[in-house]
Amino acid sequence: MERKTLAIVGCGKLASIIADALNANLLPEYQLIATYSRSIEKAQNIANKVNNESQKDSPCKACNSLEELLASEANYIIEAASPDSMRTLALPALKNGSSIVTLSIGAFADEEFYEEVKRTALANNARVHLVSGAIGGFDVMRTAALMGNCTATFDTEKGPNSLKRYSVYDESLQTEKRKVFEGNAKEAIALFPNSVNVSVAASLASVGPEKMKVSVTSTPGYIGDNHRIEVKNEQVHAVIDVYSSTAQIAGWSVVNTLRNIVSPIVF
Incomplete structure (x- = not known):
């Protein structure tokens, strides 16, 4: 069986989970051939993880630039970096014929960019797979929306330390529970890009x-993230609650997406 080729952009903890899954033979249909990160050391670390007996004849290459990674012409490029990275990567990768598996879905709050990505993917026989990350229930959300007259809300609870890099943060959040943002998803990703x-x-x-x-909502001492999504129409009321103490669920959701891509039975 000829394995599908993978490349990874963004070589932090989530990329490490994917490399571990490859080594554990959870993704036997794939081979990692290229990595790229802002730090060549991080890219090399992920490459080293998979450059073992199973890949001795075609080792993974740590790339010094995005252009070098694109030149690998991987079947799938996993984006695990940031919305800015996704905006830089998407169109060149799709024009190159590579499909994308992305965690940085916030980039698609820009409707013009979203539509351009759709057109480019279609024109080049490629696809963009939006990974569920720390939530789930895409199937019921899409179904409810198709039925019409649908409304949706997304409420998230975080600890104040996770908000320190954003303008909403002040020291009072360390002792006071407070709602720090209300708006729509486009406004939210502009304020909290990552x-x-x-x-x-x-x-x-x-x-x-x-x-x-x-x-x-910021809660003093809170660890992890708690997300609640409610979707309603005249016939359906769906509530999806997902708590995660770490970001590991996002990395494993990439592994699940890759398994679904090649599976004869798709969940």
């Missing part, structure tokens, strides 16, 4: 970034 990708994902699966109502 923390609410899942709200954009949920919006794209349902009512769209401008119609998805989003709130972010």
Whole structure:
């Protein structure tokens, strides 16, 4: 069996989970051939993880530039970096014939970019797989939205330390529980570019970034993230609650997506 080729952009903890899954033979249909990160050391670390007996004849290459990674012409490029990285990567990769598996779905809050990506993927016989990350229920969200007259909300609870890099943060959040944001998914990703990708994902699966109502609550001492999504129409009321103490679920959701791509039975 000829294995499908993978490349990874963004070589942090989530990429490490994917490399571990490859080594554990959870993705036997794939071979990692290229890695790229802002740090060549990080890219090399992930390459080293998979450069073992199973890949001795075709080792993974740590790339010094995105252009070098694209030149590998991998069947699938896994994006695990940031919405900015996704915006830089998407069109060149799709024009190259590579499909994309992405965690940085926040990039698609930009409707013009979203439509351009759709056109480019279609023109080049490629696809973009939006990974569920720290949430789930895309199937019921999409189904409810198709039925019409649908509304959706996304509420997330976080600890104050996870908000320190954003303008909403002040020291009082360390002792006071407070709702620090209310708006739509497009506004949320603009304010929290690396923390609410899942709200954009949920919006794209349902009512769209401008119609998805989003709130972010900061709770002193809170560990991890708790997301609640509610989708309603005249016949359906779906509630999806997902708590995760770490970001590992996002990496494993990439592994699940890759398994679904090649599986004869798809969940």
